[in-house]
Amino acid sequence: FITHLFPPAPYRVSLDRLDRFYPHITRLPEREARDGNCAICLENLRTHLVILPCNHIFHxxxxxxxxxxxxxxxxxxxxxxxSHLHRTSSDNIATPLPPP
Structure with a gap:
């Protein structure tokens, strides 16, 4: 993993706080795991996945x-x-909200 891109630990925002800041960027269930690699870490996309409004998937x-x-x-x-994300409670997949 590329650690030099991230600030040192005292200045790093905890993932828990980020999770609260982006509450609707939701994890995909494991059954939804996709083939391919995460564009950030380049490892397999198998678990702990989220989908953005643009439909790109990352760890x-x-x-x-x-x-x-x-x-x-x-x-x-x-x-x-x-605010552009919507949590679907039944499958826990984040999907874009329809345009206003």
């Missing part, structure tokens, strides 16, 4: 750390705003 820890640096999707540079 939970990877994308939350990324969002500390920039509120943008690392692949398409779409702005990530927690």
């Amino acid at each position: 939970n820890g990877c994308i939350l750390r990324w969002l500390v640096l920039k509120p943008l999707c690392p692949l398409c540079l779409s702005h990530v705003d927690h």
